[in-house]
Every structure is written in C-alpha cells, then in structure tokens.
Amino acid sequence: MTSKLIKDYFRTDKLPHIWCPGCGHGIMMRSVAQAIHNLGLDKDKVCIVSGIGCSSRAPGYMDFNTLHTTHGRALAFATGVKLARPELEVMVITGDGDCAAIGGNHLIHAARRNINITTIVFNNNIYGMTGGQYSPTTPTNEFGTTAPYGNIDKSFDIPELAGAAGATYTARGTAYHAKQLTKIVENGIKNKGFSLIEGISICPTYYGRKNRKGSIVDMMNWLKDNALDIKVASKLPEEKVKGKFLIGEFKNVTEPEYTEEYMKIIERFQKER
Amino acid sequence: MKNSKIKLMQGNEACVEGAIAAGMKFYGGYPITPSTEIAEFSAIKLPLVGGKFIQMEDEIAGIAAAIGGSLAGLKSMTATSGPGFSLKQENLGYAAIAEIPLVIVNVQRGGPSTGLPTAPAQADVMQAKWGTHGDHPTIALSPSSVKETFDLTVRAFNLAEKYRTPVIILTDEIVGHMREKIEIPDASELEIIDRKRPGNNEENYMPYRVREGELVPPMAAYGDGYRFHVTGLMHDETGFPSNSSENAEKLLDRLMEKIDNNLDDIIEYEEYMVEDAEIVVISYGSTARSAKSAIKQLRSQGIKVGLFRPITVWPFPEERVYELSQKVKSIVVAEMNLGQIVLEVERIVKGNCEIALVGKANGEVITPEEIVNKLKEVL
Amino acid sequence: MSRNNVDLRIKEELCKGCRICVEFCPKKVLIMKNEKVKIDDIEKCIKCGLCELRCPDYAIYLGGNDNEKQ
Numbered sequence: 064m065t066s067k068l069i070k071d072y073f074r075t076d077k078l079p080h081i082w083c084p085g086c087g088h089g090i091m092m093r094s095v096a097q098a099i100h101n102l103g104l105d106k107d108k109v110c111i112v113s114g115i116g117c118s119s120r121a122p123g124y125m126d127f128n129t130l131h132t133t134h135g136r137a138l139a140f141a142t143g144v145k146l147a148r149p150e151l152e153v154m155v156i157t158g159d160g161d162c163a164a165i166g167g168n169h170l171i172h173a174a175r176r177n178i179n180i181t182t183i184v185f186n187n188n189i190y191g192m193t194g195g196q197y198s199p200t201t202p203t204n205e206f207g208t209t210a211p212y213g214n215i216d217k218s219f220d221i222p223e224l225a226g227a228a229g230a231t232y233t234a235r236g237t238a239y240h241a242k243q244l245t246k247i248v249e250n251g252i253k254n255k256g257f258s259l260i261e262g263i264s265i266c267p268t269y270y271g272r273k274n275r276k277g278s279i280v281d282m283m284n285w286l287k288d289n290a291l292d293i294k295v296a297s298k299l300p301e302e303k304v305k306g307k308f309l310i311g312e313f314k315n316v317t318e319p320e321y322t323e324e325y326m327k328i329i330e331r332f333q334k335e336r
Numbered sequence: 337m338k339n340s341k342i343k344l345m346q347g348n349e350a351c352v353e354g355a356i357a358a359g360m361k362f363y364g365g366y367p368i369t370p371s372t373e374i375a376e377f378s379a380i381k382l383p384l385v386g387g388k389f390i391q392m393e394d395e396i397a398g399i400a401a402a403i404g405g406s407l408a409g410l411k412s413m414t415a416t417s418g419p420g421f422s423l424k425q426e427n428l429g430y431a432a433i434a435e436i437p438l439v440i441v442n443v444q445r446g447g448p449s450t451g452l453p454t455a456p457a458q459a460d461v462m463q464a465k466w467g468t469h470g471d472h473p474t475i476a477l478s479p480s481s482v483k484e485t486f487d488l489t490v491r492a493f494n495l496a497e498k499y500r501t502p503v504i505i506l507t508d509e510i511v512g513h514m515r516e517k518i519e520i521p522d523a524s525e526l527e528i529i530d531r532k533r534p535g536n537n538e539e540n541y542m543p544y545r546v547r548e549g550e551l552v553p554p555m556a557a558y559g560d561g562y563r564f565h566v567t568g569l570m571h572d573e574t575g576f577p578s579n580s581s582e583n584a585e586k587l588l589d590r591l592m593e594k595i596d597n598n599l600d601d602i603i604e605y606e607e608y609m610v611e612d613a614e615i616v617v618i619s620y621g622s623t624a625r626s627a628k629s630a631i632k633q634l635r636s637q638g639i640k641v642g643l644f645r646p647i648t649v650w651p652f653p654e655e656r657v658y659e660l661s662q663k664v665k666s667i668v669v670a671e672m673n674l675g676q677i678v679l680e681v682e683r684i685v686k687g688n689c690e691i692a693l694v695g696k697a698n699g700e701v702i703t704p705e706e707i708v709n710k711l712k713e714v715l
Numbered sequence: 716m717s718r719n720n721v722d723l724r725i726k727e728e729l730c731k732g733c734r735i736c737v738e739f740c741p742k743k744v745l746i747m748k749n750e751k752v753k754i755d756d757i758e759k760c761i762k763c764g765l766c767e768l769r770c771p772d773y774a775i776y777l778g779g780n781d782n783e784k785q
Contacts, residue, residue, distance in 0.1 A: 065726055066767060066776035077576065078729060079772055085733035089771030107561045112404075123565055123576060128558040130407065131567035131577075132400065133430050139397035143404020143412070144558055146388045147362050151408070151559050172393035241768045267733075280738040283769075325390075329383045 072096040072106070077124050082117060085279030087238030087264030088185050092121045094241050094262070095156065095183055098248035099127075109152045112141040114166060116192050117266075118158035118185035135165030138173045141180050149322040152252065155182040159200040160190045163219045167199070170221075170259075174228035177256040178321035183248060184221055184259070187266035195269030206273045225259035226314045232258035233314040238265055239286035240310060247312060256320050263290070263308070341520045347485040347511040348373035350518055351415070351441060352381055354489030357526055360439075361387035361410035364401030366394055366420060369453045370509040371443035374415035395423035399440065403427060406436050407566060409557030411493055411530075415441035417509075418451060421460055422467070428502055429468030430568045432591065435500040435544070435552065437531055439492045442504060443512040444621075444672075446699040455699030456509035458621055459673035464504050465650050471588060473595040475602060476504040476650040478620040482516035488647070494529040495602060499594055500552040506649055508672070510622035510701060531555045534562065544587075545573040552594055595651060604647040605656060609635060613642030615711055616660050618681060619670040620646050623702050627670050630707035641711055649677070657684050666690035666714045670707050673697050690714065721779035723760050727751050729774035736766035736775050745775075 065075055073096065082088050099109060109127040113119035115134035122129035128151070132140045137155045145153040155162075162170050162184050173180060189207060190196040197207030199219045206213060222233035232254035236244030244262055251258030265271065265282040276282050293311035296304045345353070351374050355363075363378040375391065382389040388405065392398045398414045405412040416424060421442045431438045444460050446452025460467075464476045475495055479485040485507060492503040532554040534541045543564040544553050553573075556562040569577040570584045578584070595602065608628060610616055619627035624645045634641045644660060646653050661667060666689050669678040678693045685691060694710045696702050723744070732750035741763060746755040752775055754760075767776040 065729075065773055066778065069773045069776070073773075079731070082771065084731035084772075085735065086771055089773070090769055093768075093770075093773065107563060108559060110558045123567070126563060128563055129565045130404075130558075131565070131569070132403075133426055133568055136396060136400045136427065139392060139400035140404040140407075142390065142392070142397070143362070143364055143401030143406075144408045145404075146390055146401070147405040147408035147410045147412075148557070148559050168393050169397055172397070238771075239769070279733045279735060283735055283739070325383075325388060329386055329388075332384050333386070 068093070068096060068100060072100060072126055073124055074126050080124055081120055083268040085265065085267040085282070086117070087187065087266070088118060088121065090238040090241050091183070091185055091244060091262040091264060092124065094244040095154070095248055096125065097245045098252060101245065101249055102252055104152055104252075108150065109154065110144055111154045111156060112137045112144065113156045114158075114161040116158040116161045116190070117187065118156055119161060121156045121185070135161055136169065137161065138166060138169040138180065138182065142173060142178055145178055145180055146322055146325065149179070149326065153180045154252070155180055157182060157184055159184060159186040159188060159221070160198045163199040163221055163224070170225060171228035174225045174230040174257050174259065176321040177229055177231055177318050179255055179257070181248070181251045181258040182260065184261045185264050186221065186261050187264040187270055189266050189270035189273070191266050191269050195273055208273070221261045222259055222313050225257070229257070230259045230314065231256035231316050231318050233260075234312045235261045235263065235310045237263040237286040237290050237310060239283050240290060243310065250312065250315070254315065256318060340522050342517065343520060344515055344517055345482060346373060346513055346515050347479070347482045347507060348443065348513065349377050350482045350486040351489045351505065351507070352377035353520055354486040355413050355439065355493065356381050356385060357520070357523060358490040358493035359411045359528055359530070360413050360493065361385070362402060362405030362412040363387070363389045363414065364392050364405060364412070365398040365414045365416065366392055368395070368417045368420045370445055370512050371415045371417045371420070371441060373512070374441055374443070378413070395420040396427060399424040399427040402438055403431055403436050406438050407558055409560070411437070411497065413439040413441065415443065417443045417445045418447045418460065419449065421463065425468040429470060429472055431502040432468070432472040433568055434566050435591070436502065437496040437500055437555070438502040439489070439496055440502055440504050442506055444506065444508040446697065452699040454509065456622060456701060457672050457697060457699070458508055458623060459676065459697055461506065461649060461671070461673065461676045464506055471592070473501055473591050474504070474650040475499070475501060475595065475648070476506045477647060478506045478649045479511055480621055480624045480645065481511065482514065483518045485511060486518060486520065490526055490528070494527065497529045497531040498551070499598070500531065500555060501595070506621070508621050533557075542573045543575040544571060546590070551598070599651055602648055603651060603653045605653045606643070606645040606647060608643040608645070610642035610644060610660065612640050614640045614665045615668060615714055616642050616644050616664050617668045617670055617707060617711070618644045618646070618657070618677065620649055620677070623670050623672055626702050626704045627707055629704035630711065633704060633708055634711060639711070639715065652680050652684070654684050657681060661685040661688035664689050666692060668692045668694060668707070668710055668714060670694040670702055672702060721762055721777040723754060723757060723762070723766075724776055724778040725752055725754065726774050729772045731772050733771060735769050735771065739769055740766055
C-alpha cells in the first residue's frame with residue numbers, strides 16, 4: 064500500500080530508503096519519478112546512473128535500468144551507455160561532491176559534448192555519507208567537520224558551470240518547490256542535449272546541525288523564503304533580489320546533440336556500401 | 337585461408353584488427369603513448385562496422401564509458417599505458433565485482449610515474465594483478481608478436497564474454513610498435529564467444545544468479561526489458577547491495593572460483609626446447625623474443641636450455657612451472673623490470689631449483705646476449 | 716483533476732517523523748504522535764496533496780480511485 068506513483072516507479076520492497084529523517088533527497092527523487100511519469104516514458108527504456116554518496120543511492124530504489132557506479136564517474140559511465148544505445152533515456156542522479164568535486168571534469172565535458180543525458184544534482188551542500196565534510200557547494204564561512212574554523216573555499220554555481228561548459232538546458236529547483244522541480248526535470252528530459260538540473264536539498268543531520276540551521280521544518284522554510292524564481296527576480300529591484308538564490312530555468316537552447324552527430328558518421332559509411 | 341589477408345602492421349593496429357574481428361562495437365579511451373594507435377585505429381574502424389568510438393576527457397572516463405557500453409550490450413575495449421593504467425584501477429575493480437565483460441589493453445612503458453613514455457617495460461605485471469584494491473579475479477594475456485597480439489585480442493574478448501570479467505592485455509612498447517607480417521584470418525576461421533543472455537522474457541531474472549550447470553550469470557543489456565540494478569557494492573543474486581558477511585564471502589568465492597576452477601581453459605603457454613633442458617628461461621612479451629634467440633645461440637653450442645613463455649600471465653601457469661622446477665637445475669627469469677614474475681616463480685618453485693633474474697628497467701630491451709651471459713653464469 | 720474519490724492515507728512504517736507534512740499542511744489536518752504522523756481532523760482536509768508531494772519517505776498520500784488511475 065503506497066501511492067500509485069510510488070508503486071509504479073519504485074522498488075517498493077527496498078523502502079524505507081536509507082536517507083535520514085527530513086532529508087530532501089526523498090522529495091526530489093519523487094519529483095524525478097513524477098516527471099518520468101508525466102512524460103509517459105517507457106520504464107524499460109529509462110536508464111538512471113549514479114556515482115557515490117547519499118544522492119547516488121537513489122537509483123537503487125527506482126524501478127528502471129539502474130547503475131550505481133564509482134565516486135564521481137556517473138556521467139562517464141552514462142556517456143558509454145548513451146552512446147552505445149542512444150534510444151535509451153539516460154539520466155544521472157548525482158550529488159554536489161560527486162558531480163562538482165571528484166566528477167567535475169566529467170560534468171564539464173558531458174556538457175561540452177551536449178550528449179543527451181539529463182543530470183539531476185541533489186545538492187545538500189555537504190558530504191553526507193562520510194559525515195559532514197565541506198563540499199564544493201558549502202558556502203564560504205560555513206562549517207563542516209573538515210572546515211572546523213569556517214570554510215574559506217568559494218562555492219560553485221553548478222548550473223552556471225554546466226551552462227558555461229555547453230549544457231543546453233540548465234535549471235534549479237528545491238526540495239520545497241517540488242512541483243516546480245518536476246516541471247524542470249520534465250523540460251530537462253525533453254531537451255535533446257545535455258541538461259543540468261540542480262535540486263537544492265536539505266541535510267538536517269550534517270549540514271543543518273553543523274551550521275545551526277534549525278529544525279527540518281526551519282530548513283524547508285529557509286528554502287521557501289530564500290529561493291526566488293528567475294522570472295520574478297527580473298522584475299524586482301536589486302535590493303529585493305540580494306541575498307536570495309535563483310530558481311527556475313536559466314538556459315534552454317538547441318544545439319547539435321552528440322549521439323546524433325555520431326550516428327551521422329556511421330550512416331555516412333553505411334550509405335557508401 | 338582463402339579470404340585471409342596478408343599485411344604488414346604494427347602490434348597496436350593488430351590489436352584493433354583482432355578486436356573488430358572479435359566483435360568489438362565500443363571503444364572508450366584517452367590518448368597516451370605508446371598505446372595511442374589503438375585509439376586512432378579504433379576511431380577509424382568502429383564506425384565502419386556500426387560501432388562507437390569516443391575519446392573521453394580522461395583515463396578514468398575512458399574505462400567508465402567502456403563499462404557503460406558493455407552494460408548497454410556492446411563488446412567494449414579501452415587501451416592505455418602506464419600512468420593511464422594506474423588511473424583505471426578503480427574502475428577495473430568495478431568491472432570485476434559487477435562482472436562486466438571488458439578488454440583493457442596496457443601497452444607497458446617505463447615507469448614509475450611519467451617515467452620513460454616512449455620506452456618499453458614490463459613493470460606493470462604485478463599491478464595488473466594487484467593494482468585495484470580488494471581481492472578480485474584477474475586474467476592478463478601477454479603477446480610476443482604482432483600476430484599474437486591479434487590472436488590474443490580475440491581471445492581476450494572471448495574470455496571476457498565467457499567469464500564476465502575484465503581481461504587485461506599486457507603488451508609492451510616493443511610489441512605495440514613493431515611491424516611484422518601478419519596474416520589476418522577469415523572471420524569464419526575464428527571462434528567468437530558472445531556473452532550468455534537471459535532467455536526471451538525470462539521471468540524473475542536475477543542479474544547475478546548463476547543458472548545450474550552454467551559458469552556465470554546470464555547478462556541482460558540495459559534496454560532489453562529487465563530493469564536490473566548494477567552496483568560496485570557487495571550485492572546478492574538480485575543485484576542489490578547486501579551488507580551480510582555471508583553474502584560477501586559467497587560472492588567473492590564465486591568471482592574467484594569462476595577463474596580458479598577453469599585454469600585449463602584459461603591458461604596458455606609456449607614451450608621451446610624444454611624437454612631435455614637443464615636450464616629453463618621464463619620470459620614473456622617482447623623479452624621472450626630475446627630469450628628465444630639466446631636459447632638458439634646456446635643450443636648451437638650444445639647447451640641444453642629451453643624457454644617457457646607464459647602467454648597467460650594471470651592466472652600464472654603455476655602447475656607447469658612447478659613441474660619444470662622438479663626437472664631442471666635452474667630457472668632464469670628474464671623480464672623488463674626489477675623482478676616481478678620472478679617472485680611468483682620463487683613462490684611456486686619452493687626451492688626445487690636455483691632461480692636467477694635478468695631484470696632491467698632502464699627503458700632498454702633485454703638483449704639475447706644479456707640472457708646468454710646469465711645462462712652461462714648459472715651453468 | 717477531481718479529488719472527490721481520493722482519501723488521505725498513511726503508511727506508518729515508512730514515516731520517519733520529520734514533521735514536514737504536519738507543518739506545511741495548509742489546513743492543519745495532521746499531527747505528530749510518538750514520532751509518527753497521524754490524521755488529527757480529516758474533515759479539514761482539502762485533498763491538496765502537498766503532504767504527499769513533500770513527504771521524503773512516501774509515508775502519506777492521497778489514495779483511492781483517481782489516484783489509482785493516475
């Protein structure tokens with residue numbers, strides 16, 4: 064007995080999942096499944112790939128072709144699957160550490176190729192699985208177990224990074240704005256090219272506790288109060304935008320897609336025969 | 337041999353010819369000397385047969401993409417040299433635990449680190465076995481000629497598909513870059529093995545369940561309709577992670593046993609004039625050519641020496657080396673490193689005979705004279 | 716979408732007690748009891764589905780005809 068969506072798209076015998084109480088990942092994983100449902104994709108033709116970390120446990124629960132790889136390498140594995148079998152809808156679920164630290168090189172190159180993979184980053188601003196070390200998206204001056212005196216690193220803006228590297232669709236949502244997140248994941252899947260969707264999660268156990276962010280509900284409220292839709296932001300005076308973070312669609316353009324371009328090379332030789 | 341083609345080619349090119357003949361349809365890699373020609377020829381050849389080539393952003397991504405290609409159902413390969421082989425180790429272990437058929441070519445060059453990029457070496461032999469963390473099965477093949485590079489590449493794919501495991505081709509700069517005449521056999525003359533797949537609409541398919549009487553679990557491809565899970569975590573027959581120590585032991589045992597119980601099928605070696613030999617040289621890859629030449633020289637002087645050449649370096653032909661050690665006075669191991677296979681030989685021989693090493697790791701080949709000198713010293 | 720035929724359901728064994736559904740329910744239908752979500756006053760429920768949307772653990776949802784056909 065679970066909702067139809069969960070029954071249809073999840074391996075319900077694997078639930079409850081391993082994530083902590085109040086972890087935003089469960090909300091976002093549901094949004095991803097909802098997006099797949101809304102688009103009416105054939106489950107047999109969807110392949111979800113992940114790396115290592117909290118986020119990367121998601122595919123184990125999702126009833127598709129699923130691949131849990133090595134730390135940071137999800138996009139490299141996914142590139143192989145996609146190029147080998149372009150008819151598959153290949154998606155990557157990754158985290159801020161997995162995709163922007165150890166897997167940063169794969170991220171920018173998958174974006175550069177504009178290969179038709181939809182990547183959803185479950186960004187919780189911390190390394191959760193290893194117990195709360197600062198990640199490439201931990202804000203400056205905040206704390207992690209490896210930043211006991213405050214983080215002096217600057218943080219990455221992952222959609223901006225991916226967009227600059229060549230991703231043709233970039234967007235950001237949050238665990239609070241779950242409906243909107245579903246919509247941008249749908250649009251990301253629909254984009255024939257590399258799509259990067261950042262989902263801002265909440266990690267009450269490590270990031271929240273280390274940085275005195277309050278309760279689970281406080282952290283959800285923070286998302287609600289500090290996320291500003293880019294369309295709304297463009298109409299607001301600067302002082303009202305200051306200190307907020309933007310959500311919504313940042314980039315949506317059409318460019319040649321990698322596997323299609325490769326198929327053209329193959330077809331050239333098949334014609335010559 | 338009606339449709340065979342006689343050609344002059346490099347070892348690295350023969351590797352790609354062999355791969356294509358074996359059914360390679362996917363290559364993911366990164367350029368590195370002295371293996372780059374394997375990527376270049378793959379880039380040329382693969383689209384011609386409807387296959388896919390991709391130059392990835394780094395060595396790690398090269399093997400990762402190849403594993404992805406294999407999971408999507410295509411026979412896949414990656415090639416590299418020294419530093420790249422180091423970088424590929426983690427995903428080599430992934431392919432071992434997840435049982436992904438895959439061929440990894442390491443055209444060995446001088447190390448450590450960047451070392452001697454254009455010079456030959458055989459110093460990654462132990463790395464091939466122990467480079468990735470954790471216990472895991474290893475198959476590594478070592479060709480001595482251009483023709484053998486072709487043959488062993490076909491064999492590497494066959495073993496990878498049959499045993500669902502990564503197979504390493506441990507060649508070296510000499511064999512990779514030398515040009516020899518090679519007769520490429522007609523496709524009909526080659527035995528090609530394809531991975532076992534689950535039957536049509538097999539119900540309750542479990543990606544890691546070995547069916548009775550079979551060697552390895554049948555392997556579905558992503559998109560075939562089975563919706564299975566693959567992970568580098570210890571997993572049970574369903575493919576899902578398991579923390580149970582009982583299960584971990586069972587899985588690891590099965591991974592090791594699929595190789596250990598089939599040594600006769602996997603192990604291949606060449607013997608040259610060993611029947612009456614008092615001293616046997618153990619040498620592999622390009623160094624075995626110098627060893628053979630040394631043996632010919634000494635035989636012409638009436639000295640009873642022979643060559644034992646492991647073609648399968650891992651698993652090492654342990655049983656045969658032990659037998660030889662009971663018959664001969666000494667064994668001389670010649671290898672382009674400071675002593676790696678010699679350690680394995682010492683372990684196997686258990687003091688049955690004397691053991692000497694001709695080892696060299698300065699980027700120069702071991703000459704027949706050096707081996708002759710050592711043999712005379714041992715006599 | 717008609718919500719007439721759906722009703723609010725809880726799968727208690729999946730609930731990890733995070734309180735998100737309780738706090739963000741616009742009609743305050745839910746309460747926490749022994750660290751599990753409970754329905755306090757079903758009469759107030761407008762079947763908006765926000766609890767289901769934001770439940771990280773899939774422990775609360777609108778079940779029934781419409782949902783099954785979704």
